[in-house]
Amino acid sequence: MKYFVNEQDIVIPGQIIAEGENINLSGSVYKNGNKAIANNVGIVQKATENKIRVKPLKGKYFPNVKDIVIGLVEETNLTSWKVDIGGPYPAILLVSNATNDQFDPINDDARKYFDVGDAIRAEIRTFDRTRDPQLSTTTGKGLGKLVGGRIIEINPSLISRVIGRNGSMISKIKEFTGCKIIVGHNGRVWIRGENVDKELKVIEAIDKIIQESHVTGLTERVIQFLKEK
Amino acid sequence: MTEKGIVTSTVERNYILTLLERGKRLDGRGLSDYRPIKIKTGIVEKAEGSALVELGNTKVVAGVKLSIGKPYDDYPNKATLIVTGELNPTASPAFRNGPPSPESIELTRVTDRIIRESECVDLEDLCIIEGEKVWTIFLDIYPLDHDGNLFDACAIAAFAALSSTKVPEIKIDEMGEIEKLDTSRSIKLKEIPVSITTYKLGDFKITDPSYKEEDAGDARITIGFTEDHIVSAQKGGFGAFKSQELMDIFESSFKRSKELRSVIKSALNL
Amino acid sequence: MNELERLDGRSANELRNLQIEVGVLHRADGSARVILGKNEVIAAVNGPRELHPKHMALSQKAIVQVTYKMLPFSVEYRKHPIPSRREKEISKVLSEAFESIILTKLFPRSTIDIQVQMIQSDGGSRTAAAIATSAALADAGIPMRGLIGGIASGLYQDHCVLDLSGIEDNEGTGDCPILYSPALDEVSLLQLDGKFTLDQFKTCFNMSIDAIKKIDEVQRAALVKKYDVIRQSILGEEPLEEDDEKAALLTVNQDVTDADVESPTQSEEPEQSSEDMTETDVTVEESQIDEVKEETVDIPKETTPVEEASTDSSSESQASEDTVVKGETSINKESLIAETLDKISKDESPKPSFDEKYNEIDEALKEANDLVTKINKHTTEPEETADKTQSSEEEDRDQFDESSVKSVTELLYEKRKNEQVKDKEKPKSGFFSSKMQELLQNNKLSTGDLNIDVTKEESTKEDEKKREVERDLEYMEYEE
Numbered sequence: 014m015k016y017f018v019n020e021q022d023i024v025i026p027g028q029i030i031a032e033g034e035n036i037n038l039s040g041s042v043y044k045n046g047n048k049a050i051a052n053n054v055g056i057v058q059k060a061t062e063n064k065i066r067v068k069p070l071k072g073k074y075f076p077n078v079k080d081i082v083i084g085l086v087e088e089t090n091l092t093s094w095k096v097d098i099g100g101p102y103p104a105i106l107l108v109s110n111a112t113n114d115q116f117d118p119i120n121d122d123a124r125k126y127f128d129v130g131d132a133i134r135a136e137i138r139t140f141d142r143t144r145d146p147q148l149s150t151t152t153g154k155g156l157g158k159l160v161g162g163r164i165i166e167i168n169p170s171l172i173s174r175v176i177g178r179n180g181s182m183i184s185k186i187k188e189f190t191g192c193k194i195i196v197g198h199n200g201r202v203w204i205r206g207e208n209v210d211k212e213l214k215v216i217e218a219i220d221k222i223i224q225e226s227h228v229t230g231l232t233e234r235v236i237q238f239l240k241e242k
Numbered sequence: 243m244t245e246k247g248i249v250t251s252t253v254e255r256n257y258i259l260t261l262l263e264r265g266k267r268l269d270g271r272g273l274s275d276y277r278p279i280k281i282k283t284g285i286v287e288k289a290e291g292s293a294l295v296e297l298g299n300t301k302v303v304a305g306v307k308l309s310i311g312k313p314y315d316d317y318p319n320k321a322t323l324i325v326t327g328e329l330n331p332t333a334s335p336a337f338r339n340g341p342p343s344p345e346s347i348e349l350t351r352v353t354d355r356i357i358r359e360s361e362c363v364d365l366e367d368l369c370i371i372e373g374e375k376v377w378t379i380f381l382d383i384y385p386l387d388h389d390g391n392l393f394d395a396c397a398i399a400a401f402a403a404l405s406s407t408k409v410p411e412i413k414i415d416e417m418g419e420i421e422k423l424d425t426s427r428s429i430k431l432k433e434i435p436v437s438i439t440t441y442k443l444g445d446f447k448i449t450d451p452s453y454k455e456e457d458a459g460d461a462r463i464t465i466g467f468t469e470d471h472i473v474s475a476q477k478g479g480f481g482a483f484k485s486q487e488l489m490d491i492f493e494s495s496f497k498r499s500k501e502l503r504s505v506i507k508s509a510l511n512l
Numbered sequence: 513m514n515e516l517e518r519l520d521g522r523s524a525n526e527l528r529n530l531q532i533e534v535g536v537l538h539r540a541d542g543s544a545r546v547i548l549g550k551n552e553v554i555a556a557v558n559g560p561r562e563l564h565p566k567h568m569a570l571s572q573k574a575i576v577q578v579t580y581k582m583l584p585f586s587v588e589y590r591k592h593p594i595p596s597r598r599e600k601e602i603s604k605v606l607s608e609a610f611e612s613i614i615l616t617k618l619f620p621r622s623t624i625d626i627q628v629q630m631i632q633s634d635g636g637s638r639t640a641a642a643i644a645t646s647a648a649l650a651d652a653g654i655p656m657r658g659l660i661g662g663i664a665s666g667l668y669q670d671h672c673v674l675d676l677s678g679i680e681d682n683e684g685t686g687d688c689p690i691l692y693s694p695a696l697d698e699v700s701l702l703q704l705d706g707k708f709t710l711d712q713f714k715t716c717f718n719m720s721i722d723a724i725k726k727i728d729e730v731q732r733a734a735l736v737k738k739y740d741v742i743r744q745s746i747l748g749e750e751p752l753e754e755d756d757e758k759a760a761l762l763t764v765n766q767d768v769t770d771a772d773v774e775s776p777t778q779s780e781e782p783e784q785s786s787e788d789m790t791e792t793d794v795t796v797e798e799s800q801i802d803e804v805k806e807e808t809v810d811i812p813k814e815t816t817p818v819e820e821a822s823t824d825s826s827s828e829s830q831a832s833e834d835t836v837v838k839g840e841t842s843i844n845k846e847s848l849i850a851e852t853l854d855k856i857s858k859d860e861s862p863k864p865s866f867d868e869k870y871n872e873i874d875e876a877l878k879e880a881n882d883l884v885t886k887i888n889k890h891t892t893e894p895e896e897t898a899d900k901t902q903s904s905e906e907e908d909r910d911q912f913d914e915s916s917v918k919s920v921t922e923l924l925y926e927k928r929k930n931e932q933v934k935d936k937e938k939p940k941s942g943f944f945s946s947k948m949q950e951l952l953q954n955n956k957l958s959t960g961d962l963n964i965d966v967t968k969e970e971s972t973k974e975d976e977k978k979r980e981v982e983r984d985l986e987y988m989e990y991e992e
Binding site for chain 2: 537538539540541550552554556558561579581583584585586587588589590593625627629631632633634
């Protein structure tokens with residue numbers, strides 16, 4: 014077992030990360046023989062001696078079952094909606110997964126639930142690479158149409174930074190601004206506050222986090238920033 | 243320029259409107275503020291004239307190629323000008339390759355009109371033999387990155403490329419053969435045309451929109467000005483303007499065009 | 513033989529000025545600008561994304577579409593904007609070259625679109641385009657086996673020279689652009705025109721390979737330069753592995769001093785609470801749906817529909833909302849977030865399994881005996897790593913098993929998984945391989961000299977049969 018990279022190194026596709034038996038891989042890595050090779054621009058994280066993870070630094074959102082995403086309704090059909098969730102595939106939301114009401118496509122209009130342009134928060138119900146992801150808004154609380162507020166998009170691989178360790182960051186922002194914030198797995202962040210200024214404050218804070226989080230004491234500085242505002 | 247296939251979320255639109263009510267834009271600008279303009283000319287060595295224009299994140303590259311051709315019958319002593327352009331996926335994921343879309347045709351034709359009608363280039367100066375040989379100016383405009391307001395950016399790029407054009411000196415021998423010499427001269431400019439695009443969003447009017455604002459917008463008007471004249475105008479978008487609104491826009495745009503002209507002037511050292 | 517005199521005073525194996533910059537465009541998913549001598553090219557990558565028209569989509573992998581375009585003012589004489597046959601050919605060979613390194617199997621039914629625009633062209637433009645494409649793909653975060661670099665070499669004044677400029681190309685007697693991946697030692701494009709002796713070809717080829725290794729370094733540097741900023745932003749972040757997270761969660765739970773902490777038991781019983789949820793959902797009247805949904809949401813991302821306190825009706829909305837908000841700053845939230853973070857890491861977990869397979873396959877060709885063991889290893893491996901924190905998912909799976917539809921899907925999925933491993937996959941070399949084979953035969957070269965993998969035709973009968981069965985199954989499933 015031999016490593017060719019250090020922890021926190023940036024790796025480039027094709028770069029050999031480790032060689033040897035029993036390498037435990039996760040993230041953007043593939044195996045060729047006994048070599049572990051990066052398949053994306055990523056950062057090396059080593060959990061234990063035999064565990065390597067390459068966290069990709071960029072890339073489109075790739076759907077996973079049970080992800081909570083913020084989607085944008087692009088099309089309404091008789092009994093379904095086509096929803097843009099930012100990944101390679103458009104998601105489908107069937108009326109039967111959107112409401113528990115009796116829905117009769119002849120008399121009822123799907124648009125009274127969601128219309129084109131609506132932002133929705135939904136759970137990915139099924140997705141298995143052979144067909145497009147199916148969404149659901151009935152499988153949990155807090156799923157459905159997002160009204161008001163605004164949505165910003167960030168790189169999906171940076172959302173953990175915005176949330177902070179065990180949610181410390183996001184809860185601080187919420188605490189100081191009183192805004193409601195939802196971070197979707199697909200990198201979309203919905204923010205709604207009492208007024209526009211508070212929402213802007215959140216957006217600025219998120220920008221700050223993304224841009225300068227390499228300096229230590231980020232949480233303190235973000236708190237300071239929020240206080241000043 | 244709304245992009246087909248991209249749906250603006252109502253959340254986004256409402257948010258833009260709320261911001262506008264407070265006199266703010268998505269990027270913190272005021273309603274009639276322009277983004278910073280950067281102009282670089284002479285970027286393509288092989289073209290007689292070229293320019294890269296940045297308007298905030300919007301980037302447009304324009305190039306001029308000259309060749310010797312025949313004049314039109316009705317203007318035997320004028321050079322010919324052909325303006326083309328394309329919107330392809332470099333600029334936006336919503337643009338597709340293939341035959342020109344109506345959007346790209348409109349964009350190119352509006353740009354063509356402002357350049358042509360402003361008579362910014364002295365076309366008679368580019369006549370070689372009256373009725374027989376004139377310079378043909380091919381002006382090609384390619385947006386590289388679409389973050390809104392392609393109309394104004396393309397007009398600036400088109401003019402900047404023209405302004406940087408070097409016309410080869412020529413020698414006509416006794417046989418009437420034309421020979422290009424190694425030396426060249428600058429193109430003669432008569433005017434500095436300026437395009438001002440205003441978007442209507444609800445009851446608000448904004449200039450230099452970003453693509454998000456364009457997608458959320460209702461109606462658009464692009465007006466081309468020279469120093470003292472209106473030389474072109476194009477209304478677009480699905481909404482409409484009230485007649486009084488339009489008058490106001492023309493007046494304010496005219497004032498605005500003077501500011502923008504001085505910016506372009508100083509950027510191009512004219 | 514005369515002494516070589518190049519127009520710009522370079523030596524025979526000297527590259528022109530090469531500059532690479534990534535992330536130059538704002539709208540594209542990934543972009544790069546490359547300057548090679550007088551060549552200037554911008555590549556924009558969009559995707560993977562939905563493919564239009566849909567019938568072109570492939571159910572087993574993404575398609576790669578490179579569009580190579582020369583701007584009308586990029587050359588001496590104005591080039592008409594309509595794509596020429598030359599542009600179309602280059603687009604095709606570039607598409608094929610990049611398809612061989614992109615892990616297209618990860619994104620079935622989608623497309624990866626690459627627009628390459630020559631702003632100025634001056635000899636060797638297709639290789640400059642390839643350098644830009646490769647960097648832009650990496651910038652877009654598209655998984656690939658390695659980077660590709662490219663350079664042309666050829667004959668000028670009877671000498672083998674590297675990186676011919678436009679004039680040298682016109683005056684020269686041979687031109688041979690090559691795309692090569694140093695990391696993989698794979699040639700993904702080779703074109704040749706002119707008259708080369710075998711020795712000349714060998715010299716040119718080796719010269720190009722050496723140059724591409726240098727180009728590779730420039731590409732890396734360009735990517736690292738951009739991503740170092742982002743790296744810095746993640747630097748403080750500790751790797752969140754499943755075990756770590758659980759441990760961290762425990763300590764955090766002990767630390768929590770907030771008065772409004774909910775009992776942790778709730779999060780341990782996702783099934784129960786989700787049942788509650790559905791019940792409350794049913795009671796919500798249709799007219800209230802929007803409003804209720806509007807106000808409920810506050811937790812960034814729960815992975816299980818667990819612990820948002822009930823917001824039953826819109827009339828109570830304000831009061832209930834408050835309690836909801838408070839309730840959320842609880843242990844459960846922490847656990848949820850941890851779970852979410854886990855999800856983020858999990859979102860990559862399907863990838864390695866496929867990648868592994870992808871490469872396993874290469875290997876399997878050589879070592880057929882190892883195949884079976886490896887399949888077993890890799891179909892089980894990703895699940896093992898993912899399982900630990902996904903107990904809740906397992907529970908859900910149990911639920912699904914009750915319905916017959918699901919179990920069929922599961923079966924299908926398993927089946928497909930296995931099949932994908934068996935499905936023998938080789939990097940494509942279509943056009944190139946046939947040409948090379950010809951070349952090899954004519955010149956009696958050995959494949960070893962060139963490091964070229966001549967593709968073997970795989971028997972597909974078995975695969976076809978499997979697919980038929982699968983299709984039937986799928987059909988049945990739809991009928992159900």
